[in-house]
Amino acid sequence: MTTLDVATDTVTQAPVQPGRVLLSGVSKVYGKSYAVQNLDLDVRAGEFISLLGPSGCGKTTTLRMIGGFEYPDEGTISISGAEMGQLPPHKRPVNTVFQAYALFPHMSVAKNVAYGLRYADVPKGAIAGRVGDALAMVRMKHLADRMPAQLSGGQQQRIALARALVKRPSVLLLDEPMSALDRKLREEMQIELKLLQQQLGTTFVFVTHDQEEAMTMSDRIAVMNHGRVEQIGSPAEVYDAPATSYVAGFIGQQNFLTGSVTAAAAGTLTVAVPGATLASSVPAVTPVSVGDAVTVAVRPENVTVTGGSSAATNAIPATLMGVSQLGSYLQVVTMTAEGVKIVARTNRSVDLPTELGVPVTCSWPAEAVRVYVA
Secondary structure, eight states, rough: OOOEETTTTTEESSSSSSOEEEEEEEEEEEEEEEEEEEEEEEEOTTTTTEEETTSSSSHHHHHHHHTSOOSSEEEEEEEEEEEEEEEOOSSSSEEEOOOOOOTTTOOOOHHHHHGGGGHHHHHHHHHHHHHHHHHHOOOOOGTTTOOGGGGOHHHHHHHHHHHHHTTTOOOOESSSSSSSSSSHHHHHHHHHHHHHHHHHEEEEEEEEHHHHHHHHOOOOOOOTTTTEEEEOOOOOHHSSSSSSHHHHHHHOOOOEEEEEEEEEEEEEEEEEEEEEEEESOOOSSSSTTTTTTEEEEGGGGGGGGESSOOOSSTTTEEEEEEEEETEEEEEEEEEESSOOOOEEEETTTTOOSSTTTTTTEEEGGGGGGGEEEE
């Protein structure tokens, strides 16, 4: 059982899973608008979870409520079995890394990292050792005497991480901490951050709008939209089996076609779309009936482009509009007679038509077709 002592503003924690974060029916209202609405979220102890979504979806507000920078208007938040109530940030077993690293410019790296320990119950004689351990974690011990202005962006980010980790929080909150880094450095830091989290076993709650970033690092991803979680699952689950058309479009690239159901036999759906009839062997996320308006989603990597006509399953005639090299693969853009753009991605060894404007056929297997109620 957990109790909150109002007089001392402290909590008594139940002996359960350090690092587990539980949000139950949490809502936050600004004016007349919900930033977060009736949110339930169970973050497992020791996992790396990403809150993913566009600006305004509620992910940062959720993070701030976990950290104690905002308080929910409804619902409860518990960390490690203890309800947080109105506890301020410094009395919660969490620490936060923000977009702006906010290092003190007049302090050395070591003093920046030690700053939080000076106000915690850490013996003075133990501070230097704790700081050294934290800097060693992020491989920055050799720069302990440098000033922040002498560091690169990536080095400053590592110091911000060390400063957050030195207090040994049960949960580390990260609010788009790599948004200011260039692409190459950001990709390198993604790997470093995931390896560090695995080494520590600390619960990481990471906020990002970058779906590739979330896919790279997360054990699970919570895809948010309008203050709610649309789907939560492993990167493979949200990519291969999106629960809604919103998730399907936000995670990775999709070809969307609109149409109506013409047959709904056991194990197969048939959908009429402009210029073709498509078959899907994947059950619709929401049950559908003949005549229902639906949206069909197909990943570009599942689309095959061939010259001329084809009798393949789910074949749609189109015109070749462009071929682009994107590193290790080709992106092929086509357009149907009805004005529907279909994009394919394939490896560079595939033999494709080379002349733009020629007729081609786009096709894909029935198991690659996902159907959503429009």
